[in-house]
Amino acid sequence: MFLLLKNNKKTHPGAKMKTYKILPLILIFVAFSMSGMATLSATNSLSLSGYFNDTITGTVTISNTGATTITSLQSSMSNFAGYNYEITDDIAGQSIAAGAQATFKFRVTIPQSELNNHDSHQIGTITFTGSNGTSVSDTSTVNMEVRPRLAITDVDITVDDDDESVSEGETIDAKRGDSITLEIELDNKFSSSSNNDFDNVDITVYNDDLDIDEDKEIDIDSGDEETVSFSFSIDDDADDGRETVEIEARGYDEDGILHITVFEFDLDIEVPSEEVIIRDASFSPSIVDCDDSAVxxxxxxxxGKKDLDDAMIEIDSDDIDFELNELIRDIEIDEEDTENIQLRVNIPDDLKEGTYIFDIISYHGPSSNDDSDTSVVLLEKIKCTPPTVSDSTGTSDDTTVDDTEEEIIVNQGNSGTVLPSNVVYAEPKSTKGFDFDNGTIVLLVLVNLIIIGAIIGVTAAIFKKK
Known part of the structure; x- marks a missing residue:
């Protein structure tokens, strides 16, 4: 530090000016001297990657960013626990001129202890020192990412027919009741010539909160790939929020070494305030022939998150041969409750054979804009073949089975009974007796006459004997 001392004695004005001119000159000299000092700079962070048991080469560049030469360079590697390493291109004793660079090279072998540590992590440090009258130094960190030999290379997800590829750590939107399919591709990264197969690879898909726990087992030959599929559904009572789904694959190679790889992604479950989903819809019977109705x-x-008192169900078919539009209103259904609804549908007498499509739409409110879910139900009409019934004489005649009129009921799972105002009732079927033709009637008359004649003859014989 330089001090400018002030002389309290009176001096000539010119002398005072000279004293103050010295200060800028000193500062310029100091700045010039500092710029001439040598500065050592090494690669700040070095990232390496490879498979277990691979030997990886690392290169660090050391620079002299100052104006003077750095001499007596030295290096030291530390904290490489478990790793075998060697220096292949050392800088020991070298010098680096101002503005020049030097290269330091080394090799490390990935140990078995790092086999399943697939995240990039620091494995050691390299310190470089030198001198230019004063000591200069810098440090490089070395990071390693161990690639798995048993690798999950691709994951595709389908959420209710919406298909997309998933990246590690990505977030996928979903909702209660969604059906989810995962297509997972796994690779055996051993070379095909190594004959190092993975037998009985166990793949699991897991999340405890969503009650997902699926597993399958496959074999993967060396240098080959296999795809495995999983399907599951989001529970109807799943909580609102983000959940991490874990995919894990583990298998032993031919040397008995366990390989483990993990892939994670998030499902963001959105629970709407009001929602009514259709859990199931079907006709009974689903195939009709002579039936005049089906349920x-x-x-x-x-x-959803709220109790509802005005939910609706719409049943619609716009087929030209079977037009139907029914609306069941004012359904009361509490949060997380279920409702079972039955509707008897009349079958037109002249309905053609074929398959008919019915759209089922649920609404969480009274407006047509409050739709929540849709489903499709099929009803098949086949040729009518009436059943036969035997009479007392052993002959068979065609009859139509009698059916009783039934009322449509809305079964409320946990909320009491709601009868919609537009309940549909079944038309009662007509009932026929035995159908006799003219020949049968004549035959019956003759039989009766013979019986009467026999009775008269027997009676006459009895009186004659008397």
Missing amino acids: LNIEIKNT
């Missing part, structure tokens, strides 16, 4: 069974569930 449509619908199961719905309130998967």
Whole structure:
């Protein structure tokens, strides 16, 4: 530090000016001297990657960013626990001129202890020192990412028919009741010539909160790849929020070494304030022939966050041969409750053979804009073949089975009974007796006459004897 001392004695004005001119000159000299000092700079961070048991080469560049030469360079490697390493291109004793660079090379072998540590992590440090009258130094960190020999290379997800590829750590939107399919591709990264197969690879898909716990087992030959599929559904009572789904594959190679690889992604479960989903819908029977009606069974569930008192179900078919539009209103259904609804649908007498499509739409409110879910139900009409019934004489005649009129009921799972105002009733079928033709009638008359004649003859014979 330089001090400018002030002389309290009176001096000539010119002398005072000279004293103050010295200060800028000193500062310029100091700045010039500092710029001439040597500065050692090494690669700050070095990232390496490879498979277990591979030997990897690393290169560090050392620079002299100052204005003077750095001499007596030295290096030291530390904290490489478990790794075998060697220096292949050392800088020991070298010098680096101002503005020049030097190269330091080394090799490390990935140990078995690092086999399943697939995240990039620091494995050691390299310190470089030199001198230019004063000591200069810098340090490089070395990071390693151990690639798996048993690798999950691709994951595709389908959420209710919406298909996309998933990256590690990505977030996928989903909701209660969604059906999810995962297509997982796994590779055996051993070379095909190594004959190092993975037998009985165990793949699991897991999340405890979503009650997902699926597993399968496959074999993967060396240098080969296999794809495995998993399907599951989001529970109707799943909580709102983000959940991490873990895919894990583990298998032993031919040397008995266990390989493990993990892939994670998030499902962001969105629970709407109001929602009614259709859990199931079907006709009973689903195939009709001579039937004049069929019962449509619908199961719905309130998967929203609120109790509802005006939910609706719409049943619609716009087929020209079977037009139908029914609306069941004012359904009360509490949060997480289910409702079972039955609707008897009349079958037109002249309905053609074929398959008919019915759209089922659920609404969480009274407006047509409040739709929540849709489903499709099929009803098949086949040729009518009436059953036969035997009479007392042993002959068979065609009859139509009698049917009783039935009322459509809305079965409320946990909320009491709601009868919609537009309940549909079955038309009662007509009932026929035995159908006799003219020949049968004549035959019956003759039989009766013979019986009467026989009775008269027997009676006459009895009186004659008397």
